[in-house]
Amino acid sequence: xxxxxxxxxxxxxxxLARLQDLANELRADGRALADFSIGDPDEPTPPxxxxxLIDAVGPVSRYPTAAGQRELRVAVAAWVARRHGVExxxxxxxxxxxxSKEAVFHLPLAVLDAHGPRRAVLWGEPGYPVxxxxxxxxxxxxxPVTLYAEDDWRLDLAALPTDRLAAACTxxxxxxxxxxxxxxxxxxxxxxxAVAREHDLLLASDxxxxxxxxxxxxxxxLEACDGDLTGVLAFVSLSKRSGMTGYRSGAIIGDPAxxxxxxxxxxxxxxxxxxxxQAAAIAAWNDQSHVDERRAVFxxxxxxxxEFLATHDLEVSGSQATFYVWFRAPGGDDGAYAEALxxxxxxxxxxxxxxxxxxGWLRLALVPTLEGCRQAxxxxxxxxxxxxxxx
Ligand SMILES: Cc1ncc(COP(=O)(O)O)c(C=O)c1O
Numbered sequence: 001x002x003x004x005x006x007x008x009x010x011x012x013x014x015x016l017a018r019l020q021d022l023a024n025e026l027r028a029d030g031r032a033l034a035d036f037s038i039g040d041p042d043e044p045t046p047p048x049x050x051x052x053l054i055d056a057v058g059p060v061s062r063y064p065t066a067a068g069q070r071e072l073r074v075a076v077a078a079w080v081a082r083r084h085g086v087e088x089x090x091x092x093x094x095x096x097x098x099x100s101k102e103a104v105f106h107l108p109l110a111v112l113d114a115h116g117p118r119r120a121v122l123w124g125e126p127g128y129p130v131x132x133x134x135x136x137x138x139x140x141x142x143x144p145v146t147l148y149a150e151d152d153w154r155l156d157l158a159a160l161p162t163d164r165l166a167a168a169c170t171x172x173x174x175x176x177x178x179x180x181x182x183x184x185x186x187x188x189x190x191x192x193x194a195v196a197r198e199h200d201l202l203l204a205s206d207x208x209x210x211x212x213x214x215x216x217x218x219x220x221x222l223e224a225c226d227g228d229l230t231g232v233l234a235f236v237s238l239s240k241r242s243g244m245t246g247y248r249s250g251a252i253i254g255d256p257a258x259x260x261x262x263x264x265x266x267x268x269x270x271x272x273x274x275x276x277x278q279a280a281a282i283a284a285w286n287d288q289s290h291v292d293e294r295r296a297v298f299x300x301x302x303x304x305x306x307e308f309l310a311t312h313d314l315e316v317s318g319s320q321a322t323f324y325v326w327f328r329a330p331g332g333d334d335g336a337y338a339e340a341l342x343x344x345x346x347x348x349x350x351x352x353x354x355x356x357x358x359x360g361w362l363r364l365a366l367v368p369t370l371e372g373c374r375q376a377x378x379x380x381x382x383x384x385x386x387x388x389x390x391x
Contacts, residue, residue, distance in 0.1 A: 011136075018339075019338055019339060022339060023342060026342065026345060033342075033345045033347050034345060034346045034347065034368050034373075035347045036349075036366070036367060036368065037349045038365060039178065039240075039323070039365050039367070040245050040365075040367065041323060041365075041366065041367045042367060042368065042369060043294060044243065045243045045247075046242065046287075046290040048283055049242060049283050049290075052279050052280045052284075053247070053277065054276075055279070056276040056278075056280070062275065063272070064278065065267075066095075066266040066267040066272045067096075067263060068096035068273070070090065075282045075285035075286050076090065076096070076253065077089070077090040077093070078286070079286075080222060084223050085223065086225075088222070088229075093229060093253055093254060093255075094253050095266070096250070096251050096273060096278065097237075097250040097251055098248040098271050098273045099247075100206060100235045100236070100237040100239070100250045102248075102269075103235050103271070104130045104204075104235060105130050105134040105137070106265065106269055106271065107134060108121060108134045108137075108138035108140055108169075108170065109138050110261045110262050111169055111258070111261070112140045112170070113169070114138060114140060115139075116169075117167070118167060118169040119135075119139070119141045119167070119169070120142075120168040120169070121134070121140055121141070121171075122143050122157070122164070122168045122171040122201075123144055123155075123171070123174075124145055124155035124172070124173065124174065124177070125146055125354070125355035125358075126147065126180065126351055126354035126355040126357045126358030126361075127147070127177070127355060128174060128178050128354075129354070129355070143168060144357075147357055149361075152182050153177055153317070154184055155173050156188075156192070157171055157195040157199075158191060162199075165195070165199040165201060166199060169202060170201060170202040170203075171192070171196055171203055172204050172206060173189075173192055173203065173221070174205070175205075175207070176209040176210060176212065176218050177209075178324060178354075179324055179349070179351065180319070180326040180361075181320060181321055181326055182319075182321075183218055183321045186224050187224075189221045189223070189224035190224040193221065193231075200231075201231070203221065203231060203232050203233075204233050204235065205232070205233070205234045206235045208236065208237035209322040209323075210236070211240065211241040211291050211295070212240055212294075212298060213320075214299055214320065215320065220236075221234050230255055230257075231255055232254045232255055233254035233255060233258055234252070235250065236253065237251075238250060238281055238285070241291055242291065244280070248273060248277065249273050249278070249281040301369075301373045302319075302366055304373045305325050305366065305377060308377035309325070312381065314327050314328070314330065323366040323367075326363055327361065328361055329350075329362055330389070330390040330391050331390050334350035334351045334359060334361055334362050337350075337362060338350040338362060341389070343388075344379050344380060344389065345379065346380060348362045348363065349363045349365070
């Protein structure tokens with residue numbers, strides 16, 4: 001028999017197969033479900049971005065390069081300056097990615113020594129599972145750090161024992177945070193940068209939601225570096241910012257020595273975005289108005305959902321940014337509550353899907369339209385008022 005990468009066996013099955021089966025059963029009768037489960041909103045990609053892609057499809061197709069078009073790196077650097085007030089060099093500090101997911105997954109291949117003493121990758125849990133999976137597939141070890149509501153779901157490297165830090169090569173932080181929507185300020189980033197440097201760790205900051213904020217603009221780790229990007233990489237994406245999940249486009253920004261390493265690695269993987277996607281990405285990074293418009297749409301949906309949850313005394317935590325709302329499961333069992341919601345034709349994700357630390361909570365992704373959100377919370381309210389759902 002052909003051998004297998006042991007990391008595959010460690011992935012385990014999908015923990016929520018029962019819920020999936022129930023959702024599929026309900027869908028079979030043809031009536032729509034209000035689906036708040038997947039982080040892929042229905043809002044269209046702005047027309048000028050779509051047009052930029054169409055205009056860039058030429059008669060001859062060529063391989064794109066891993067370093068990307070210079071104009072794209074310049075557009076990313078200009079956005080960093082405009083949005084975060086940080087000057088970065090488009091050639092030394094910026095590398096395009098085909099969305100953050102592949103960049104997150106592939107990072108350990110550049111920085112993890114599978115035979116060395118620092119094989120672990122730290123990340124906050126509940127969280128995006130790809131941080132740990134990238135470590136496993138690179139021959140390393142996933143080391144999730146449990147996050148708590150009492151700490152506002154903040155990962156604090158300073159609270160970890162020294163031996164745990166010494167066994168790791170990389171620490172991932174992700175704010176605004178999936179799944180809780182929690183945020184951190186520049187000071188918290190600054191403390192994480194200091195701990196990471198003290199322990200020779202790479203601080204990798206997944207910032208794919210940082211343009212989806214509501215009250216205060218979400219900062220970047222780049223703002224906490226005071227001009228010295230040593231040991232720090234920020235991962236940004238157009239997926240959520242510009243409604244471009246299907247385009248696969250993002251960027252890695254930071255430490256020039258690490259960018260050089262990634263420039264060596266990434267041509268081997270084949271991660272370059274097609275040139276016509278890069279053209280659309282240039283149009284997207286150069287424009288901020290569509291981002292503000294999208295944020296206003298999410299803000300309106302968020303208000304509908306937050307008002308409903310407050311009216312019915314459902315406890316919300318985090319939820320300051322991202323298009324996720326995170327609330328405590330009435331009765332404490334997130335799986336049972338998700339199943340009860342499904343019977344009302346509302347799909348939410350039980351928190352345990354993001355790791356054991358998410359048990360007892362649920363995530364709503366503000367994916368349906370504003371009208372869809374209104375109708376769903378209307379049905380939800382009726383189910384509570386008639387006693388079909390607990391509060
Ligand atoms: C925390 C987090 N990081 C990264 C990604 C991947 O985003 P992208 O579309 O840029 O690959 C997601 C996608 O949902 C995410 O939730």
